[in-house]
Amino acid sequence: MTSKKGFTLVEMVVTIAIILILTSTSTIVVSDMLNRTRSAEAQVQEHIDMYEVAKSQVDGQLPAGYAPPTGTTAPSSAATGLPTSPTATTATPTTTVTPTTAATPTTTATPTTTATPTTTATPTTTAPVGNSITVGTYTTPAITGIPEAFPNTTTATSKGWGEYEYNAVFTIPKASHDQYVAIYLPPGTINLIEWYSCKLEAFDASTNIAVISVAAHNDEPAIRVDYSGAEKDWSDTRVYDVAPK
Structure with missing residues (x-):
């Protein structure tokens, strides 16, 4: 007579616990990835909205019937209706100040008298002749x-x-x-x-x-x-x- 063996209660509990742990871990990872994806999508949408706003502001300043140029030549001010920049003017001096007179000294101080000693001090005594100290x-x-x-x-x-x-x-x-x-x-x-x-x-x-x-x-x-x-x-x-x- 052959007996049939099944899973014990402990084995079932351990298996279910492992499955729950794996499921919770996967859920956390997937949830984090979804949050990052939503954040990136929101940032992209924000940039798109900013672009649309800027484009509408530029379009509002262009004259009616304006078409972008197709060539490489820059549009003239008449075609664009934009104000023309003023032309720079350089001021040129017309008069140069030139000195006509240079101050020149007319008198040079020259000493007229030179101090010359007229008397030379001469010893009045003569050393004794011979050897002495x-x-x-x-x-x-x-x-x-x-x-x-x-x-x-x-x-x-x-x-x-x-x-x-x-x-x-x-x-x-x-x-x-x-x-x-x-x-x-x-x-x-x-x-x-x-x-x-x-x-x-x-x-x-x-x-x-x-x-x-x-x-x-x-x-x-x-x-x-x-x-x-x-x-x-x-x-x-x-x-x-x-x-x-």
Whole structure:
């Protein structure tokens, strides 16, 4: 005996649900397309209406019996009955202003007097003949060889620390004010350094002259000399002038 099987209730419900979902989806899509079609149709109709209105306005302004031209020649104003545009007229100046007179200066200012210096300042004193150097307002006496030692001064020389070096210690008259001391050095002197109780003010190797300054109440300044000559010439070192600073 053969039994017949049919759809169960669940299968029927699922099938119907699927059909309803598909139907609703299709309905929404079709409805949207119809709405877009109607909107486009309305826009086209609106443009057609606007065209008809514009055409009727233009036709109302044309004269009766007007026919559009068939050729390429533009219709004349007589045929169309439209107003004729005015012809442009260009204004042309008839008079040109020309200057007839140019202002010309008749007088030129010319200097008649030139300032010329008539007097030249000439120094009234002549520099001393011989070798000397100047420090501030003090100028050493001019010398042409080994000068005489200044009165009441002495010089003592001794071997220095270096191979080409000697020391010179002087005695000078003591004073209550600062003093300039002019020193003669033997040829071959390279340089000198203040050593004790003095300050080097100037040194000229070409003239073998140095000037030191000594403080008040000091009477024994000393210097250190860089020397490349013979030791026997150390004794030529001497003070040859002392002056207030």
